[in-house]
Amino acid sequence: MYSKGFKPLAAATVVALATAMALVFFYAPLDADQGFVQKIFYVHVPMAIASLCGFVAGGIMAIRHLRSGDSSWDMRSYVAIHISIILGVGVLATGAIWAKASWGHWWVWDEPVLVSFLVVVLLYCVYYPLRFSIEDRERQARYSSVFAIAAGAFVPLNFAAVRMAEAYTHPRVLSQTGGNLPGEMRLTFLVSLLAMALLFVTLWKLELISKNASMQLKRLKRRLAEREAVAA
Amino acid sequence: MPALPLDEAGKYVAGAYVVFVTLLVVYVAIIGSKIARIERELTDLTSEDDK
Amino acid sequence: MIAAARTILRKDLRLELRTKESVPAMTLFTLTVYVLFHFGLDRDSLDGELAAGVLWVTLLLAAVIGVSRLFAAEREQGGIDGLLLAPVDRTSLFLAKAAALFLFLVAVEVVAVPAFGLLLLGPGLGGALPELLTILALGDVGIAAVGALVAALAAETRARELIVPLLLLPLLVPVLIACAQATEPLLRQDQGPEDLGRWLALLTLYDVVFVLLSVAVFDYLLED
Numbered sequence: 001m002y003s004k005g006f007k008p009l010a011a012a013t014v015v016a017l018a019t020a021m022a023l024v025f026f027y028a029p030l031d032a033d034q035g036f037v038q039k040i041f042y043v044h045v046p047m048a049i050a051s052l053c054g055f056v057a058g059g060i061m062a063i064r065h066l067r068s069g070d071s072s073w074d075m076r077s078y079v080a081i082h083i084s085i086i087l088g089v090g091v092l093a094t095g096a097i098w099a100k101a102s103w104g105h106w107w108v109w110d111e112p113v114l115v116s117f118l119v120v121v122l123l124y125c126v127y128y129p130l131r132f133s134i135e136d137r138e139r140q141a142r143y144s145s146v147f148a149i150a151a152g153a154f155v156p157l158n159f160a161a162v163r164m165a166e167a168y169t170h171p172r173v174l175s176q177t178g179g180n181l182p183g184e185m186r187l188t189f190l191v192s193l194l195a196m197a198l199l200f201v202t203l204w205k206l207e208l209i210s211k212n213a214s215m216q217l218k219r220l221k222r223r224l225a226e227r228e229a230v231a232a
Numbered sequence: 233m234p235a236l237p238l239d240e241a242g243k244y245v246a247g248a249y250v251v252f253v254t255l256l257v258v259y260v261a262i263i264g265s266k267i268a269r270i271e272r273e274l275t276d277l278t279s280e281d282d283k
Numbered sequence: 284m285i286a287a288a289r290t291i292l293r294k295d296l297r298l299e300l301r302t303k304e305s306v307p308a309m310t311l312f313t314l315t316v317y318v319l320f321h322f323g324l325d326r327d328s329l330d331g332e333l334a335a336g337v338l339w340v341t342l343l344l345a346a347v348i349g350v351s352r353l354f355a356a357e358r359e360q361g362g363i364d365g366l367l368l369a370p371v372d373r374t375s376l377f378l379a380k381a382a383a384l385f386l387f388l389v390a391v392e393v394v395a396v397p398a399f400g401l402l403l404l405g406p407g408l409g410g411a412l413p414e415l416l417t418i419l420a421l422g423d424v425g426i427a428a429v430g431a432l433v434a435a436l437a438a439e440t441r442a443r444e445l446i447v448p449l450l451l452l453p454l455l456v457p458v459l460i461a462c463a464q465a466t467e468p469l470l471r472q473d474q475g476p477e478d479l480g481r482w483l484a485l486l487t488l489y490d491v492v493f494v495l496l497s498v499a500v501f502d503y504l505l506e507d
Contacts (some may be wrong), residue, residue, distance in 0.1 A: 025322075039245045066503050085279060094251055122453050143436055150500070153493070199256070214266065
């Protein structure tokens with residue numbers, strides 16, 4: 001079901017990633033204030049955007065699961081959230097590296113994106129214990145979907161709240177992702193963003209293919225065992 | 233803080249990209265090994281069924 | 284639906300009045316935490332940011348206790364199955380539980396806020412009382428709605444006591460931000476609200492989103 005169009009998608013992803021890397025290191029000019037360190041943004045910010053969209057998409061897929069009762073939507077939601085959490089951890093790690101390079105500390109509270117991600121990742125980490133502490137499969141899926149919807153609605157509210165708070169205590173430091181990017185930087189950023197989006201969808205499909213195959217295998221094993229029991 | 237000199241900054245930038253690539257490679261490797269296991273079990277089952 | 288909600292609410296309130304399990308514990312907890320903060324921060328009196336922070340963090344932690352116990356009565360007496368067999372709309376159940384939690388929080392605050400003024404607050408509470416009450420009310424609505432949702436989500440998992448704080452507290456971060464920021468200028472030496480409008484707007488948005496969301500989603504919980 002999910003393998004349709006996978007190979008061209010994966011190929012496009014590889015091309016996009018390679019192009020983005022080339023642009024970042026050979027095309028985009030050096031930033032006047034931050035120097036070479038600014039290059040981190042071309043991986044940090046696209047990961048952040050992909051992760052956030054992934055969390056919201058997971059919530060939307062969860063809504064479709066609840067309304068249709070079709071468990072394949074639950075699987076799609078689970079995988080989207082799963083990948084977004086991994087990307088979220090990557091956002092925190094790359095953000096910490098950037099903070100150390102720019103400010104000398106491994107963590108800063110000045111950066112609203114980073115702080116929001118800390119809260120969001122802490123919240124979504126509870127997805128796993130919540131999910132796996134419910135034994136009944138159907139109930140597990142239903143409760144996970146409720147969580148995914150609540151958490152998905154929470155993400156934008158949290159961003160707004162943290163941004164409002166940081167504006168009060170610390171002036172906005174991150175001006176790079178605003179509108180005033182010079183042309184070459186903007187192109188590089190957009191290509192990086194596209195590459196990250198393609199990567200997300202590719203990994204999402206890949207994991208769904210794997211999970212689907214594993215389910216079908218289990219079903220096949222069960223059917224073969226039944227057939228043997230009948231024959232005996 | 234003033235911008236770091238190129239050689240020092242390089243370490244941090246490399247670190248960030250290494251984090252990204254590592255996450256990616258580890259993830260793909262885990263899924264790849266899962267798919268390999270599924271294929272192995274599938275061939276086992278089909279050969280048993282053929283008997 | 285409102286009638287059903289009112290019946291469940293009345294039952295919960297009557298039960299709480301009789302057994303006195305949640306509200307006294309939550310209140311005692313806030314007083315204890317004030318003492319902890321006194322020793323932890325090594326301060327005799329707080330004002331401004333610190334005061335707002337201590338007040339709201341303590342209230343949130345007390346809310347965790349209330350949320351954990353929200354469906355306790357149903358669980359312990361096997362009442363949840365009874366509720367579900369009756370033709371009760373899940374929405375009524377949500378409204379009743381959220382209203383109960385809201386009233387519990389108000390009851391706790393009636394003691395906890397003056398106690399805070401007595402024990403830890405430098406400047407007096409009186410100066411900006413109506414604004415403070417508004418912030419408390421809007422914050423409590425958000426805590427009640429999200430609390431009822433989390434209570435239901437965790438109601439049937441084995442690791443309930445762990446899941447409730449881990450789920451509830453991150454979800455309440457926007458409430459904490461808005462309430463603490465809004466309360467801070469009210470607790471300074473030179474009292475007076477600042478930018479109250481934008482924080483109240485954020486709180487209202489949060490409340491509306493989570494009340495509507497919980498109402499929509501509650502039908503899928505506690506089913507069997």
